[in-house]
Amino acid sequence: MTPRTASGTSAVRLAAETWESxxxxxxxxxxxxxxxxxxxxxxxxxxxxxxxxxxxxxxxxRLNELNDNVLLSQSSLSRLVDRLEKRGLVERQPAPNDxxxxxxxxxxxxxxxxxxxxxxxxxxxxxxxxxxxxAAEQRELLRLTEKLRASLPSR
Amino acid sequence: MTPRTASGTSAVRLAAETWESxxxxxxxxxxxxxxxxxxxxxxxxxxxxxxxxxxxxxxxxRLNELNDNVLLSQSSLSRLVDRLEKRGLVERQPAPNDxxxxxxxxxxxxxxxxxxxxxxxxxxxxxxxxxxxxAAEQRELLRLTEKLRASLPSR
DNA sequence: CCGATTTACATGCATTTGCATGTACTGCAC
DNA sequence: GTGCAGTACATGCAAATGCATGTAAATCGG
Numbered sequence: 103m104t105p106r107t108a109s110g111t112s113a114v115r116l117a118a119e120t121w122e123s124x125x126x127x128x129x130x131x132x133x134x135x136x137x138x139x140x141x142x143x144x145x146x147x148x149x150x151x152x153x154x155x156x157x158x159x160x161x162x163x164r165l166n167e168l169n170d171n172v173l174l175s176q177s178s179l180s181r182l183v184d185r186l187e188k189r190g191l192v193e194r195q196p197a198p199n200d201x202x203x204x205x206x207x208x209x210x211x212x213x214x215x216x217x218x219x220x221x222x223x224x225x226x227x228x229x230x231x232x233x234x235x236x237a238a239e240q241r242e243l244l245r246l247t248e249k250l251r252a253s254l255p256s257r
Numbered sequence: 258m259t260p261r262t263a264s265g266t267s268a269v270r271l272a273a274e275t276w277e278s279x280x281x282x283x284x285x286x287x288x289x290x291x292x293x294x295x296x297x298x299x300x301x302x303x304x305x306x307x308x309x310x311x312x313x314x315x316x317x318x319r320l321n322e323l324n325d326n327v328l329l330s331q332s333s334l335s336r337l338v339d340r341l342e343k344r345g346l347v348e349r350q351p352a353p354n355d356x357x358x359x360x361x362x363x364x365x366x367x368x369x370x371x372x373x374x375x376x377x378x379x380x381x382x383x384x385x386x387x388x389x390x391x392a393a394e395q396r397e398l399l400r401l402t403e404k405l406r407a408s409l410p411s412r
Numbered sequence: 413c414c415g416a417t418t419t420a421c422a423t424g425c426a427t428t429t430g431c432a433t434g435t436a437c438t439g440c441a442c
Numbered sequence: 443g444t445g446c447a448g449t450a451c452a453t454g455c456a457a458a459t460g461c462a463t464g465t466a467a468a469t470c471g472g
Contacts, residue, residue, distance in 0.1 A: 117386035118379045120395040120402075121286065127402040128283040129328045130409050131276065145428090166450065173284045178429050180452060185428095202437045202450040224273045231272035234408030235401065240275040243401045246394055247275075247282040253389030254285050300458090321420065333459050335422060340458095357420040357467045419468070429458065438449070 124247075131230055140222035144215070147172060148182060149223070152191060152216040155208045162205040164197065191215060279402075286385055295377035299370070302327060303337060304378070307346060307371040310363045317360040319352065346370060 136146045144152075154171050155163055169179050183206065186192045191212030197203030208216065235243065291301045299307075309326050310318055324334050338361065341347045346367030352358030363371065390398065 113387055113392065114379060114383040116392060116395050116399075117383040120390075120399045121382045121386055123399045123402040123406070124279070124283060125287075126326070127406040128279060129326065130406045132280070132328060134409065134412070171281070171284065173287060175430050176451075200438075204451065224269060227276045228269040228272040230409060231276055231405065232268055234405045235275075237268065237271060239401055239404070240271050242397065243405070244271075244275045244278045246390065246398045246401070247278040249394070250386065250389045250398070251278070251282040251285045254289060254385060257289070330460050331421075355468075359421065423464075
């Protein structure tokens with residue numbers, strides 16, 4: 103009854119092994135990245151918030167939208183943003199059309215720090231990924247992970 | 258001077274975008290997995306330790322080897338294992354040939370809990386991954402992530 | 413064999429995190 | 443409009459985490 107592939111592996115098992123491998127690769131790469139000097143005075147999650155804000159076309163982003171990108175609870179993100187605000191890296195503003203919402207934006211100092219760390223970070227990534235996979239393989243990995251993410255149920 | 262691909266993207270940038278996509282996919286999948294009912298009484302990191310032990314052929318695993326698999330500092334893993342031991346899920350033993358080392362093993366109760374959670378977990382994974390990618394795509398994603406992980410510098 | 417360095421793990425302590433809850437606002441039913 | 447459920451964010455508090463450091467054992471250089 104259970105459908106099996108040519109290699110005798112069930113579909114469920116293939117999915118589990120695929121996720122396991124993706125997860126382990128992420129752990130292994132992340133471990134090496136976060137121990138590097140790029141993150142000496144900013145945690146990876148904190149950098150990630152600055153990075154996401156730097157990519158935002160309007161410059162302003164809602165806190166709840168930010169939360170989708172980060173593996174943090176809503177309350178933890180709220181306090182992480184507190185810290186960034188106290189360090190003068192981001193700015194809060196009440197949302198215009200929603201009295202409950204909060205908009206976030208990089209300060210000039212925040213944007214500068216993001217760029218500085220970002221340069222190092224990108225270099226570190228390339229040093230890990232480029233020797234491991236050919237350009238074609240990287241493009242395929244990019245395509246597959248993007249497709250996976252896009253296909254997930256909204257929540 | 259900077260080498261560019263046909264699409265005008267530098268090798269460094271391709272590597273960075275590939276990692277970014279892999280990372281976001283991991284965050285998105287993990288967010289959905291850990292909010293599910295499978296992890297109602299065991300954190301994901303804690304389950305991960307039980308899972309890794311369950312895969313170990315000899316049954317016993319060194320603490321430092323375990324640490325390579327998990328995105329946790331050495332001290333945090335030490336205390337995580339404390340908690341698992343207090344709950345009767347794992348057992349510590351001094352390493353035979355190295356007086357500094359500690360060997361870990363699942364208790365019967367730990368093995369049973371791992372299997373129980375594992376069943377739910379695998380089902381959750383399949384529900385997310387299988388509809389998103391074809392079997393061939395999953396195999397390719399598995400291959401690429403495995404190659405990436407295997408190609409990383411030891412540390 | 414002896415001292416110096418390194419490795420494996422544990423622990424004190426400050427910081428970060430998540431859960432539960434609180435507050436304020438929105439939107440919907442009527 | 444009024445009441446009521448739902449959403450967005452903040453906060454109290456207990457638990458988890460990381461850094462720095464401690465302890466003990468292994469390894470290395472002489």
